[in-house]
Amino acid sequence: MQGTTTERASAEGLKQAIENRDARRLASFYADDAEVRMVDRNNPPSHPRVVRGRAAITTYWEDICSRAMTHAVDFAVTEGDRLAFTQFCAYPDGTKVFCIATVELGGGRIARQTLVQAWDE
DSSP: OTTOOOOOOOHHHHHHHHHTTOHHHHHHTEEEEEEEEEEBTTBOTTSOEEEESHHHHHHHHHHHHHSSOEEEEEEEEEETTEEEEEEEEEOTTSOEEEEEEEEEEETTEEEEEEEEEEEOO
C-alpha cells in the first residue's frame, strides 16, 4: 500500500489514530491478509460481519473516520502479541456508541481483530 508507514501496531498508536480519525494510519497497522470481525445488533455472534484484507479494512476505516463523530479510547492493555481496548464514540445528535476490541498481532501488524459494539437506539 503506497504511502503507508512501517509503524508497528501498539495500543498507543491505535489510540492516537482512532482519536484523530486517521484512517490511513489505522489501515497501516493491519497485515495484508488481516481479518476484522464485528458483532453488534445487526451482526449477531452466529453471523458476524467480517472484513478481510487490508484494502477492505482501509475502506472500512475511511468510512468510520469520515463521519462527524468523536472517538475516545478509554482503556487499553497489551500482553505479548495481544491487546484490547474500549472506545466511546458520540455523534453530533447525541447518539453514543461503545466498542470493545481484542487484537491479535503477528509481526507487529494486526492479524485479527474482534470487536463488539452497541449504540443508542
